[in-house]
Amino acid sequence: MTAATTPPLDPAWQDRIRDAILTVLVRGDRRDEPDLDRFVALQHDYPRREGKGLRGRLALASAVAHGGSAEEALPVAAALELFQNWVLVHDDVEDDSDERRGAPALHRTVGPAIAINVGDAMHVAMWDLLIGIRADWRDAVLREFLATIRTTAEGQHLDLTWVADGRFAVDREAYLGMVERKTATYTVVAPLRLGAYVAGRTPHPQLTAAGRVLGRAFQIRDDVLNLTPDPEGGYGKEFAGDLYEGKRTLVLAIAFERLADRDAERLRSLLGRPRAEILASDVAEALALLERCGAVQEAQRIAERDARDGLAGLRQALADAPNREAADAIVALVETLATRDR
Amino acid sequence: MTAATTPPLDPAWQDRIRDAILTVLVRGDRRDEPDLDRFVALQHDYPRREGKGLRGRLALASAVAHGGSAEEALPVAAALELFQNWVLVHDDVEDDSDERRGAPALHRTVGPAIAINVGDAMHVAMWDLLIGIRADWRDAVLREFLATIRTTAEGQHLDLTWVADGRFAVDREAYLGMVERKTATYTVVAPLRLGAYVAGRTPHPQLTAAGRVLGRAFQIRDDVLNLTPDPEGGYGKEFAGDLYEGKRTLVLAIAFERLADRDAERLRSLLGRPRAEILASDVAEALALLERCGAVQEAQRIAERDARDGLAGLRQALADAPNREAADAIVALVETLATRDR
Numbered sequence: 001m002t003a004a005t006t007p008p009l010d011p012a013w014q015d016r017i018r019d020a021i022l023t024v025l026v027r028g029d030r031r032d033e034p035d036l037d038r039f040v041a042l043q044h045d046y047p048r049r050e051g052k053g054l055r056g057r058l059a060l061a062s063a064v065a066h067g068g069s070a071e072e073a074l075p076v077a078a079a080l081e082l083f084q085n086w087v088l089v090h091d092d093v094e095d096d097s098d099e100r101r102g103a104p105a106l107h108r109t110v111g112p113a114i115a116i117n118v119g120d121a122m123h124v125a126m127w128d129l130l131i132g133i134r135a136d137w138r139d140a141v142l143r144e145f146l147a148t149i150r151t152t153a154e155g156q157h158l159d160l161t162w163v164a165d166g167r168f169a170v171d172r173e174a175y176l177g178m179v180e181r182k183t184a185t186y187t188v189v190a191p192l193r194l195g196a197y198v199a200g201r202t203p204h205p206q207l208t209a210a211g212r213v214l215g216r217a218f219q220i221r222d223d224v225l226n227l228t229p230d231p232e233g234g235y236g237k238e239f240a241g242d243l244y245e246g247k248r249t250l251v252l253a254i255a256f257e258r259l260a261d262r263d264a265e266r267l268r269s270l271l272g273r274p275r276a277e278i279l280a281s282d283v284a285e286a287l288a289l290l291e292r293c294g295a296v297q298e299a300q301r302i303a304e305r306d307a308r309d310g311l312a313g314l315r316q317a318l319a320d321a322p323n324r325e326a327a328d329a330i331v332a333l334v335e336t337l338a339t340r341d342r
Numbered sequence: 343m344t345a346a347t348t349p350p351l352d353p354a355w356q357d358r359i360r361d362a363i364l365t366v367l368v369r370g371d372r373r374d375e376p377d378l379d380r381f382v383a384l385q386h387d388y389p390r391r392e393g394k395g396l397r398g399r400l401a402l403a404s405a406v407a408h409g410g411s412a413e414e415a416l417p418v419a420a421a422l423e424l425f426q427n428w429v430l431v432h433d434d435v436e437d438d439s440d441e442r443r444g445a446p447a448l449h450r451t452v453g454p455a456i457a458i459n460v461g462d463a464m465h466v467a468m469w470d471l472l473i474g475i476r477a478d479w480r481d482a483v484l485r486e487f488l489a490t491i492r493t494t495a496e497g498q499h500l501d502l503t504w505v506a507d508g509r510f511a512v513d514r515e516a517y518l519g520m521v522e523r524k525t526a527t528y529t530v531v532a533p534l535r536l537g538a539y540v541a542g543r544t545p546h547p548q549l550t551a552a553g554r555v556l557g558r559a560f561q562i563r564d565d566v567l568n569l570t571p572d573p574e575g576g577y578g579k580e581f582a583g584d585l586y587e588g589k590r591t592l593v594l595a596i597a598f599e600r601l602a603d604r605d606a607e608r609l610r611s612l613l614g615r616p617r618a619e620i621l622a623s624d625v626a627e628a629l630a631l632l633e634r635c636g637a638v639q640e641a642q643r644i645a646e647r648d649a650r651d652g653l654a655g656l657r658q659a660l661a662d663a664p665n666r667e668a669a670d671a672i673v674a675l676v677e678t679l680a681t682r683d684r
Contacts, residue, residue, distance in 0.1 A: 028492045033519075039499040090462060094455035113436035113502050116458055120432060121495040123462070124488060127469055131484050142473050146466060150370045153463040157381040160455050177375075 006329040008060030008070045017056040020078035021047045042118045046085040049101040056081040061330045062195020067322035073198040079129040086122035140197040148190040155182025169256035184215020210313030217306035223249035255295040307338035348671040350402030350412045359398040362420035363389045384460045388427040391443040398423040404537020409664035415540040421471040428464035482539040490532040497524025511598035526557020552655030559648035565591035597637040649680035
């Protein structure tokens, strides 16, 4: 058996995770009201859309690597994925996003009011999945979820506050701290740690540190790829989307460190407008400024360094893992993500 | 000691509930970032505003009535009040309300994006309060919260869907079913049942049934009072606010049953416009139609019947309560609310 077919990384497990999510969302008291059947269908919408299922798969693989069973980790993996889904429903309202996984964002079809409430119902279902798990590690898992969701909300608050206040020039440390909270914690740290708990173990401290750095590397890689034209697809519609959306990224943080005052002011004025008013020529000019100061390359360098450090830490944290095959599969999966070209 | 000073109904307990809420909201990892101190302050906003604290007080009184301790019920009462607070933060965004407890609604000061995320952070803190409670009844309490929040979200979905679809003429049964879900469950049923669990008992089935009817009675009473001019304050700014907001109420449901087609059509066209376009003269004409068909009086009659039936059921459910004084205090409190004039 090769690493790629290690049970928890097998695509069949993604179907099982999705089934667990769809099932828990059906609970409730509908009394044959069609409006409430529709309410369930709306909660099923995002989980049914095609996603990478990264967090759930990582949690299952970590459980197996730590000597536990993927079967017992299933509700925890499903809860992580359901967390991701309700957060996306709310984030899409908060950022007024157009699309999600190739289809209109939920609030674009039902309005923000119904979408917010759908997200809340998905949030409570997430706890339903967790409250039924085995008592041995239930407390540890519940506390990990409490801390993870809180930290993610803190990261989101920082990001939203910077946008609301029009603060573009956040420094590098502040930006990376935000990413650790908003993305790295629930994407990498929590899945790896939860896997350990479900195997009845205490997570290795290196697992947390490495997960944080790797999650950062994923995000920076995303930021860089967003500003890198696809050699095959040309300047696709996703290209430079972050600049249109006024997203804070490491690339921008570096540019504001490096650019002379006049250029920094120009960059701010190019990107600091409402989305609909930003023209392709503004974005082209901004890209030229970013290139001139080498911000994209520097971000790329940091992403590579973080990926290298994170992978080394992860290997150490998993050095004594009872299941070698699953441990290697985790490292391989994370490496693929941290060094992907698209 | 008179019933009014039974410990759990004493105002000092409201301060303790509030302290428990404020404390749990402070947890989290702020690393001295002023933006994250602000995030905590935003979560504290609604809990600090003056409220009746009805749900928390009912839960404490029910625990004592069932032979339990108010002290041990405290985190559960605090979680109920925190539930109410995060739901209000989200509801205010969903309904785009102007005010809450005499001050601007949260999203009016920080924008909907930040407010939604603040509500989510309050939601997770609610589970933090519950996860730490005594193991004896923790499962029962957690399951009661899961069911309660789900039911409340279902009720909110019905209400929002009717507004989104412009469905004004919902029938009486559908309206009352929505109110049972959206309001009665978390306002009366859950506090009473949770009190029993925290005392180590199984809630009397009558407690659930009576709570549902009483919660309905409270809401109908609210609806009626909203359409009743205050003899002292005259036609205050709150008067007939429900008509301006296009709220579905039992009064409207009855009117649509009773009015001839032409009048029903007229009523729909008067109230079915965006809030800003509804004039005082429209509301006056709508009020005249409601009066003509006796809808307000009929709703009032139903509220009185429900209050009577609910109180009788509640007395029965509490007939063998180990603590007579607390049981009587609950009945007295509920009676006051169900028959209040303002």
